[in-house]
Amino acid sequence: MAALRYRCAPDxxxxxxxxxxxxxxxxxxxxxxxxxxxxxxxxxxxxxADAPFPHPYVTEGRMWYDLSQHDGASESLLLDDRATDLATSEAMLSQWFEELPIDLSRTILAGFSQGGALTLSLGLQFPFAGLIVFSGYLVRPPHRDRPVHLY
Incomplete structure (x- = not known):
């Protein structure tokens, strides 16, 4: 599996x-x-991080998964096991979390929109200090391995 491209600040x-x-x-x-x-x-x-997939309409844009995979008829954004783009992004992000030279217990994961959906999807599976979600949504029912404190 290829590694995610990313930028940092400071750099x-x-x-x-x-x-x-x-x-x-x-x-x-x-x-x-x-x-x-x-x-x-x-x-x-x-x-x-840069999402692994090119966006279909924005030249420099990226996407974590194809939005056409959700069931628009039911107005649900929950994805099923056929959403291979989502599974690939989750696996790549999980690998990235483990490979970065950081202490996850002193790290905040934050995401906007699709990135917020990934923050909700993966954030509770790792020992992050906190999560920030801007305009996010659930892409599957939440799964958590530890207690959650909402503020």
Whole structure:
């Protein structure tokens, strides 16, 4: 499996005590979301990943999965096991979380829209310090391995 491309701020990475991971929305890319790090967590080392799939309409845009895979008739955004794009993105993000030189318990995972959906999908399966979701939604029923505290 290929590794995810990503950008970081500051670049090159520092030995910051805390980390912010950013996942962009449908049609955006890592460069679009990375400036948000200076507002959300100015003292954190930030990493923004590029989704693995090219966007069908935006030249520099990326997507985590094909939106046409959801069942529009039922107005549900929940995806089933046929959503191979989603499974690929989840596997690549899981690998990225484990390979980055960071302490997940001192890391916040944040996502916008499709990136927010991935934050909700994967965020509870890893020991992140926190999750931030902007305009996100569930792509499958939530699965969690540890207690959740909502604020």
């Amino acid at each position: 090159p990475p520092t030995t910051a005590d805390r980390t912010l991971l950013l996942l962009h929305g449908w049609g955006a890319n890592a460069a679009d979301l990375l400036p948000l790090a200076s507002v959300l967590a100015p003292t954190y080392q930030a990493y923004a």
